[in-house]
Amino acid sequence: MVQRRNEILFGIFLAITILIFIGASFFYSPKARLVPLVIGFFSLVLVLYQIFTDLAARKSRVGDEELLSQSKVLSGFSFAAGCGILVLLCGFFGSMGIILMGLTRFWFRESWLASITITASLLIFSYLLFTMIFAIDLYPGAIPSFVISLLPE
Amino acid sequence: MGEILTALFEGIRQIFVWPVPLAMVGGIVIGLVVGILPGLGGIGTLALFLPFVYKMDPPFAIAFLLGMHAVCCTSGGLTAVLFSIPGESSSAATLLDGFPMSQKGQGAKACSIVLTASMVGGVIGALALALSIPVMRAIVKAFGPAEFLMLVTMGITFVGALSGKKPFIGIACGGLGILLSLIGDDPITGTVRYTFDWVYLWDGLQLVPLTVGLFAIGELLEYGIERTSISQEVDKKFKMRWDQVWEGITYVFKHLGLTLRCSLIGMVIGAVPGIGAVVAAFISYGHAKQTSRHPEEFGYGNPEGVLAPEAADNAKEGGALIPTIGFGIPGSAAMALILAVFMIIGIKPGPEMLTKDLSLTFTIVWTVALANVIGAILALTWVPFMARVTNLRAGILVPLVLILSLLGVSSRGYPEDILMALFFGVVGYVMRLMDIPRAPIVLGFVLGRMFEINLHLTLQIFGPGFLLKRPIALVLALIIIFTIAHEVRSRYRIEWRQRNGAAS
Numbered sequence: 017m018v019q020r021r022n023e024i025l026f027g028i029f030l031a032i033t034i035l036i037f038i039g040a041s042f043f044y045s046p047k048a049r050l051v052p053l054v055i056g057f058f059s060l061v062l063v064l065y066q067i068f069t070d071l072a073a074r075k076s077r078v079g080d081e082e083l084l085s086q087s088k089v090l091s092g093f094s095f096a097a098g099c100g101i102l103v104l105l106c107g108f109f110g111s112m113g114i115i116l117m118g119l120t121r122f123w124f125r126e127s128w129l130a131s132i133t134i135t136a137s138l139l140i141f142s143y144l145l146f147t148m149i150f151a152i153d154l155y156p157g158a159i160p161s162f163v164i165s166l167l168p169e
Numbered sequence: 170m171g172e173i174l175t176a177l178f179e180g181i182r183q184i185f186v187w188p189v190p191l192a193m194v195g196g197i198v199i200g201l202v203v204g205i206l207p208g209l210g211g212i213g214t215l216a217l218f219l220p221f222v223y224k225m226d227p228p229f230a231i232a233f234l235l236g237m238h239a240v241c242c243t244s245g246g247l248t249a250v251l252f253s254i255p256g257e258s259s260s261a262a263t264l265l266d267g268f269p270m271s272q273k274g275q276g277a278k279a280c281s282i283v284l285t286a287s288m289v290g291g292v293i294g295a296l297a298l299a300l301s302i303p304v305m306r307a308i309v310k311a312f313g314p315a316e317f318l319m320l321v322t323m324g325i326t327f328v329g330a331l332s333g334k335k336p337f338i339g340i341a342c343g344g345l346g347i348l349l350s351l352i353g354d355d356p357i358t359g360t361v362r363y364t365f366d367w368v369y370l371w372d373g374l375q376l377v378p379l380t381v382g383l384f385a386i387g388e389l390l391e392y393g394i395e396r397t398s399i400s401q402e403v404d405k406k407f408k409m410r411w412d413q414v415w416e417g418i419t420y421v422f423k424h425l426g427l428t429l430r431c432s433l434i435g436m437v438i439g440a441v442p443g444i445g446a447v448v449a450a451f452i453s454y455g456h457a458k459q460t461s462r463h464p465e466e467f468g469y470g471n472p473e474g475v476l477a478p479e480a481a482d483n484a485k486e487g488g489a490l491i492p493t494i495g496f497g498i499p500g501s502a503a504m505a506l507i508l509a510v511f512m513i514i515g516i517k518p519g520p521e522m523l524t525k526d527l528s529l530t531f532t533i534v535w536t537v538a539l540a541n542v543i544g545a546i547l548a549l550t551w552v553p554f555m556a557r558v559t560n561l562r563a564g565i566l567v568p569l570v571l572i573l574s575l576l577g578v579s580s581r582g583y584p585e586d587i588l589m590a591l592f593f594g595v596v597g598y599v600m601r602l603m604d605i606p607r608a609p610i611v612l613g614f615v616l617g618r619m620f621e622i623n624l625h626l627t628l629q630i631f632g633p634g635f636l637l638k639r640p641i642a643l644v645l646a647l648i649i650i651f652t653i654a655h656e657v658r659s660r661y662r663i664e665w666r667q668r669n670g671a672a673s
Contacts, residue, residue: 022603023335030341037348040363048360051621052351059344062337085602092390092598096591103587108579116568124396124564134565138572146576155584 027067034060107157113139173527180531183228184539192229193536196236197544201244227514228532234510235536239291240544242446242482246283247548250475251276252570254385254577259446259482261611262328262454264384266467266474273470280552281417282475284545286428289421290480291541293432294439294487299534301440301491314626315635319645320438321616321623324448326649327455329609330656339609340653346613347620349374356618357625369585378578378590379614383607385574386590387597393567414552420472427457427473428480435481439488446485447615451608453481459652465663468606487537494522494530 034056041052102111116138120131146152156164183189199218218237222230242259249260250267263283270279312320325347329340352363353373364370421428431453438449457477458467467474493504493511511518522530561569578590600607627635636643 023338023605026600026603026605027338030338030345033345034341034348037351037363044355044360044362045358047625048355048358048362051624052348052362054624055344055347055620059341059348062341062344066335066337066341088394088602089595089599091394093595095390095393096386096595100588100591103584108575108587112572112575116572119393119571120564120568123393124562124567126564130564134568138568142572142576146579150580152580153582154579155582155587157584 024067024070027063027070031060031063031067034063103155103157105157105159107160108154109139109143110157110160112142176527177531179528180533181535183528183532184232184535186228189228189232192225193232193236193540194543196233196238197240197540197547200237200240200540201544201548222510222513225514227516227529230510230514231529231532232536234507235533236540236544238507239483239486239537239540240287240548242486243284243287243291243479243541243544244548246287246475246479246482247280248573250279250283252385252573253388254570254574255380259450259478261380261384261447261608262450262478263475263482265454265608266469266471268388269468269470270472270475275413275470277411277413277552278417278420279472279475281414281549282420282472283479284548284552285418285421286431286476286479287483288541288545289425289428290432290435291483291486291545292538293429293480294436294484295534295538295541296487297433297436297484298487298490298494298537299531311641313630313639314623315631315639315642316645318620318623318627319642319649320448321620323645323649324451325609325613325616325620326653328451328612329606330653334604334660336653336657336660339606342606343609343613346610346615347617348613349379349610350614350617351621356622369583374589374614375581375586376611376615377580378586379593380611381574381578382590382593383597383600383610385570386594387601387607389567389570389574390594390598391601392563392570396563411553414549417472418549421476424473424476427460428476430460431456431477431480432484435484436488438481439485440491446482447612449481449485450478451612453477455652483541487534490533490537494518494533 037052038056038060041049041056044052099111099115102114105111106114113135116135117131120126120134121128126134142154146154184193218234222234225233245255245260246263246267249255249264250271253264253268255261255264267279267283270276325343326340329343330336350373352370353361354371355362361371434453434456435446435449438452439446454474454477457473458464461467461471461473463471489504490507493508508518516522516526516529575587575590578586597607631638636646
């Protein structure tokens, strides 16, 4: 029953997302909105049918339900948001250093030595592979870019 | 006949002329390593090594680049099994059952199935390439926009209907994938859609952040929050699972019928230009589920679900070479680069490859076949070590997967790619918690553009009644309807039985 309620919630979320795509498509030319409308309406009908079927089946049995673990979703969202902000501010290597060190030492409670070893080895691997071998410039970050711009040429 | 046999032996002789074997093994090792990293797929690596081809002899260049390309998809399946990170987009089908096998402590067996099925599939693809160039001309010509449209629809609806518990939600997720693929420049009218004035979206959403987010980061969040390792099997002692490796090898040969059928599916789909590996892998997965004695175990670690997409994935390389060599029409983006390599080293694809340059054609066939065998043998020796990764504690595993995922995502150097991966990571995590299938979104996304272009072309050429004018498209449409109806009926019967059972 927990699962059914979750599926209804997901169905509603999916229906709203599809509706946004359908609604926004009316700003484009008839040719450009053909596929969004065809796929959007078809998918919407399927989702709505599923939601109503699940709702009908749920009516008979209520009581033993609980919502999707909100604390888990909140933790996941917070981690992703924190990572995103750090990447924007500190760049790839800076943010990864902070995230990996923080995760290993404070979340997983590894020893300081293990945390530093894991973080350093992964960062060195990334640097060697991407920067040295493939010559790919990873995002430097807002703060390092600002600091570098202050340095005399 | 004598001429063909001479060309056959001349083809293999050229491979063993020093330093060609070295080039092949070098290419294979690079291909295996690159295949592991998401975002650095076979196409990117081919492009990276393209400038070096100018200085190579034809057999050397063929051995190096084809050897590398042939095994890229092999190792992509390994990360899908071990970390739920599809190294190549086609490996998304492999992780549906491969990753649950790792969670059950059967990581080494799943990896072994991946490698053995890839090897058999690759060899079958190469054999098919050798045998079918004259026959495939007719098949390739029979496929127009209407047939492409129905094949794409078939791929998306099959996966949507067959994965997860709710066929309609699965198909709608496929629809959402198509809608997401429409973000950015419209290929028909040039209109910029759904960007909401964000310049990053003008290029459209990128496949790597979407796939890595939905699968890898979604899983990573689970292990991070729960502080667990991938494998739920408690295995404190360091034990090399050679027994599982052997089990995996024998499993493929015990299911040789399924391996052969899926390889043929992969080969035929690979031969049709523009369809690609993802459809081949997912259609094979659907076929395996439909013909399995235990379809209810699919998605929960059924080895057949690992075998089928991997056999198809490697067989499609041989198939994709058929139009590339025979008609100069690349079967995929990677084949377009291979075609460029052929042009650079002075090989002229076309009918001459079947007459004047037949020995070179056989060099290509042997290279693909040998690369698959050598690649699988090399990788099989690593499997027990790699499978240990699934027993790593979360404190080591999560940082490793996080950096591998975000490195793959960062290959374009845009921070927005990382943000997108993190956003889809949360979406993937929520979908995981709710047990909603994620693969249909990826497949819809990959095929969305192709769907749109072929829909417009079909309507322009044949009008709305195209199914009545194109028999192959009609047959494909009937297969889609029959499969969905069958799947929906069987699911509701199971649910009805469960409800009645619970009531009584």
